[in-house]
Amino acid sequence: MRPRPTRLVLLGHPVSHSLSPVFQNAALRAAGIPLTYEACDVAPSDLETLLGGLVRQGAAGNVTAPHKAAVAGACAHLTPVARQVGAVNTFWTENGALIGDNTDAEGFHNAVVHLRGATPSQATIALLGAGGAAAAVLAAVAGWDRCTARVWNRTPERARSLCARFPGVAIPADTTASATAGAALVVHATTVGVTGEAVPIDPDLLPATADVVDLVYRRGETAWVRQARARGLRAVDGLPMLIEQGALAFERWFGEAPDRAAMWTALAG
Numbered sequence: 001m002r003p004r005p006t007r008l009v010l011l012g013h014p015v016s017h018s019l020s021p022v023f024q025n026a027a028l029r030a031a032g033i034p035l036t037y038e039a040c041d042v043a044p045s046d047l048e049t050l051l052g053g054l055v056r057q058g059a060a061g062n063v064t065a066p067h068k069a070a071v072a073g074a075c076a077h078l079t080p081v082a083r084q085v086g087a088v089n090t091f092w093t094e095n096g097a098l099i100g101d102n103t104d105a106e107g108f109h110n111a112v113v114h115l116r117g118a119t120p121s122q123a124t125i126a127l128l129g130a131g132g133a134a135a136a137v138l139a140a141v142a143g144w145d146r147c148t149a150r151v152w153n154r155t156p157e158r159a160r161s162l163c164a165r166f167p168g169v170a171i172p173a174d175t176t177a178s179a180t181a182g183a184a185l186v187v188h189a190t191t192v193g194v195t196g197e198a199v200p201i202d203p204d205l206l207p208a209t210a211d212v213v214d215l216v217y218r219r220g221e222t223a224w225v226r227q228a229r230a231r232g233l234r235a236v237d238g239l240p241m242l243i244e245q246g247a248l249a250f251e252r253w254f255g256e257a258p259d260r261a262a263m264w265t266a267l268a269g
């Protein structure tokens with residue numbers, strides 16, 4: 001059995017906007033675990049030294065932008081999905097070594113299954129974006145039955161190199177229109193809409209039967225999700241994925257599922 005972490009941290013830069021401490025501390029309280037989940041704002045130049053100290057302490061935690069790839073590079077061992085995604089969002093310490101995992105892919109999968117009521121099968125997925133979150137989405141799509149993704153990105157070269165890492169699953173698209181044509185599921189994985197009312201693509205241009213997943217989250221939902229719903233599409237923002245990736249991380253650290261209802265209640269407060 002994995003030793004229980006002595007400390008739980010979230011590594012990011014900046015990190016003060018993160019909702020993770022709110023729902024992770026609610027989960028810790030609900031489970032009666034006497035730890036506090038701390039947000040640590042760490043500059044890239046300080047990351048390596050901090051990680052060394054965390055390993056010595058037997059700490060565990062999460063990683064957010066911009067450190068996910070750097071932490072993957074610093075781990076002694078990566079789970080297969082973390083290697084496939086090329087990024088770590090969850091880590092722990094075992095026998096004095098840093099172990100890196102990625103729960104974003106399964107968190108996204110769980111959010112999609114909740115939205116659609118089933119795992120997609122033989123479906124075309126449109127993916128807007130080609131960063132770390134998009135890689136996690138492709139890792140999930142790779143596990144679905146005969147599904148393929150068309151990937152559009154503002155910088156086309158980045159979409160091409162991401163697709164090359166998922167042969168037989170992902171192909172680059174030159175335009176948002178060619179990505180979304182006939183798609184059963186449209187996933188937004190850029191930073192558009194994190195602040196303000198900008199949308200990645202006009203929902204009126206999406207197939208009338210498409211489901212919509214916005215990885216972006218904010219209190220009150222994103223403008224894109226609101227507009228997609230107004231058009232009659234099933235749509236969800238990034239909050240269910242955020243809670244799920246956090247709940248799965250909790251399971252990795254403690255070997256038990258957290259109280260997801262307590263996590264949701266904490267966010268609503």
Ligand code: NAP
Pocket residue numbers: 065104107128129130131132133134153154155158189190191192194215216217237238239241242243245
């Ligand atoms: P990332 O690796 O930095 O990638 C950023 C992506 O956004 C790239 O595709 C980038 O395109 C694109 N982009 C940035 N500004 C843009 C603009 N003005 N117009 C069009 N595209 C633009 O970030 P990430 O980690 O993949 O995160 C992407 C989003 O997913 C963020 O909003 C993040 O909050 C969200 N996310 C949510 C969850 C969750 O649990 N819900 C988990 C992870 C991430 P270029 O390549 O052209 O720069």
